[in-house]
Amino acid sequence: MAVRYELLKQCKQSGARLGRLHTPHGVIETPIFMPVGTLATVKTMSPEELKEMDAQIILSNTYHLFIRPGHEIVKEAGGLHKFMNWDRPILTDSGGFQVFSLGDLRKITEEGVQFRSHLSGEKLFLSPEKAMEIQNALGADIIMAFDECPPYPAEYEYVKNSTERTYRWLKRCKEAHGRPEDQALFGIVQGGEYRELREESARQLVDLDLPGYAVGGLSVGEPHEMMFEILGYTTPLLPKDKPRYLMGVGSPEALIEGAILGIDMFDCVLPTRIARNGTTMTSEGRLVVRNAKFTRDFGPLDPNCDCYTCRNYSRAYLRHLIKADETFGLRLTTYHNLYFLLNLMHQVRQAIMEDRLLDFRDEFMMKYYGTLN
Numbered sequence: 121m122a123v124r125y126e127l128l129k130q131c132k133q134s135g136a137r138l139g140r141l142h143t144p145h146g147v148i149e150t151p152i153f154m155p156v157g158t159l160a161t162v163k164t165m166s167p168e169e170l171k172e173m174d175a176q177i178i179l180s181n182t183y184h185l186f187i188r189p190g191h192e193i194v195k196e197a198g199g200l201h202k203f204m205n206w207d208r209p210i211l212t213d214s215g216g217f218q219v220f221s222l223g224d225l226r227k228i229t230e231e232g233v234q235f236r237s238h239l240s241g242e243k244l245f246l247s248p249e250k251a252m253e254i255q256n257a258l259g260a261d262i263i264m265a266f267d268e269c270p271p272y273p274a275e276y277e278y279v280k281n282s283t284e285r286t287y288r289w290l291k292r293c294k295e296a297h298g299r300p301e302d303q304a305l306f307g308i309v310q311g312g313e314y315r316e317l318r319e320e321s322a323r324q325l326v327d328l329d330l331p332g333y334a335v336g337g338l339s340v341g342e343p344h345e346m347m348f349e350i351l352g353y354t355t356p357l358l359p360k361d362k363p364r365y366l367m368g369v370g371s372p373e374a375l376i377e378g379a380i381l382g383i384d385m386f387d388c389v390l391p392t393r394i395a396r397n398g399t400t401m402t403s404e405g406r407l408v409v410r411n412a413k414f415t416r417d418f419g420p421l422d423p424n425c426d427c428y429t430c431r432n433y434s435r436a437y438l439r440h441l442i443k444a445d446e447t448f449g450l451r452l453t454t455y456h457n458l459y460f461l462l463n464l465m466h467q468v469r470q471a472i473m474e475d476r477l478l479d480f481r482d483e484f485m486m487k488y489y490g491t492l493n
């Protein structure tokens with residue numbers, strides 16, 4: 121089958137697990153952070169640099185590639201792996217989130233979603249069948265069901281109807297999926313902030329016996345504590361022998377907390393997005409390298425980091441490049457931020473191996489946030 125999860129070890133201190141995800145394009149060690157390459161590139165990074173920092177899987181996006189350059193072009197190029205010269209695993213999101221957050225939404229019906237392209241204003245239509253056609257053409261190893269990610273906050277009735285429709289859409293995705301042997305379709309648990317809707321959604325998805333399960337509808341503006349509370353009662357409902365993917369998350373604290381709650385896969389645009397305005401994640405917390413105080417700071421960005429940026433360039437040089445809006449500056453801060461999160465997950469996997477993830481969390485929180493919670 122397309123994707124097989126191997127549970128290696130259950131952490132004795134927490135709900136965290138060590139695993140391996142076997143895919144047609146290679147093995148992924150979990151828990152894992154997945155760099156986001158929405159437009160078929162992880163902005164400013166080359167595939168060689170991503171391999172150098174041990175990125176094992178990257179994301180791309182159905183909505184964006186459908187709009188530009190179009191999935192037929194990517195298919196004619198031999199699929200996304202060939203098109204972007206990335207021979208490791210790829211996961212594509214279904215476009216559900218983008219349609220609701222980016223497109224000029226026209227109408228949601230049982231059939232699908234009518235919207236206008238945020239680029240050309242052209243009238244477009246996405247449905248479970250269309251999302252499968254696009255993802256089958258792109259050829260990612262893991263593809264996501266077409267869902268609605270309800271806004272936060274949202275009324276119980278709205279979330280109930282949306283979650284039930286998302287379940288009907290998932291069954292249509294399963295039906296329409298043209299390449300189940302080499303592309304694993306993950307379902308997405310919805311239900312908003314409502315426990316009974318989350319539990320019902322999880323139960324329905326588990327009954328479909330899918331190769332993997334995402335927890336969606338989070339990291340959409342809800343309070344942090346609410347996200348962790350929802351994860352706390354949703355994740356245990358998902359099968360232990362399948363991967364769990366928390367969509368759109370997140371910050372260093374959220375990755376560690378999510379792993380403790382039994383999440384195996386994370387994606388977030390944060391590290392690449394904040395890098396472009398000179399904000400970096402370092403072992404001593406966030407550091408905005410464009411600040412004037414770094415004008416004559418000739419030390420490394422992060423003295424405890426051994427990445428290419430920290431081994432070869434100073435804070436003063438990075439500040440200068442970012443201030444001058446030099447592309448090389450964006451590349452160096454992006455490289456470091458991605459390396460930081462990938463390395464954080466490497467340390468998380470190490471801590472699970474040694475049954476000391478909770479201790480690792482306390483140490484990390486103290487250093488990064490200067491507090492224990």
Ligand SMILES: CNc1nc2c(CC[C@H]3O[C@@H](OC)[C@H](O)[C@@H]3O)c3nc(N)[nH]c(=O)c3cc2[nH]1
Pocket residue numbers: 156158179180181213214215216217218264265267268269308335336337338339340367368369387389
């Ligand atoms: C940021 N918070 C967040 N992102 C989310 C995404 C998009 C991630 C995708 O959107 C793009 O990044 C914003 C990247 O391409 C990424 O793969 C979601 N996607 C779906 N299908 N369903 C969800 O419930 C969902 C929830 C999210 N919460």
